[in-house]
Amino acid sequence: AQKVTQAQTEISVVEKEDVTLDCVYETRDTTYYLFWYKQPPSGELVFLIRRNSFDEQNEISGRYSWNFQKSTSSFNFTITASQVVDSAVYFCALSEDERGGADGLTFGKGTHLIIQP
């Protein structure tokens, strides 16, 4: 069975600090996909990134970067120079490819990120 663990329930930092959100996953499949979503106070789920299990290259998008390490089953998310607008709940999610997408995503419990001005 697949599982996603986000051990950090809540993180509070001061604006302009860097912050890393941890995500550890479990799966028996060799082909799988990892996602990060942002849920601002308005409630919608905003897609941030998708990564497949064969692509371990780290990715950077502006102030956001992701570190995928299969050896530790982790897919961590770093925000550099945080801003108040980054305040949200961030979810890590996993899907196995075995059924071609039928199983949907398994989400972690989320990390509530608070950026203080």
Next chain:
Amino acid sequence: EPEVTQTPSHQVTQMGQEVILRCVPISNHLYFYWYRQILGQKVEFLVSFYNNEISEKSEIFDDQFSVERPDGSNFTLKIRSTKLEDSAMYFCAKGTVQETQYFGPGTRLLVL
């Protein structure tokens, strides 16, 4: 322009009543999904729908729930007899895991 729209944005109902939540994907797609998020908790998969049939469903998706695509565009989730614990945000999503799953804005359901 959003990939997926959902109606209504909010719904309040009495326990035991039937509710129908609607999802309109902007463009046609292979897979459609419903997810649920109880307030303050994680997002949970309910059901996937492929080629006008249920493809997979979770243990949450019991006989009280049903999905259909009645007119080839709208995608609906019906809860036959709502319970207090059905109060949650319900998200529709489209896509596949080989691509990206885009979520609608959600319907906030409150059962009194």
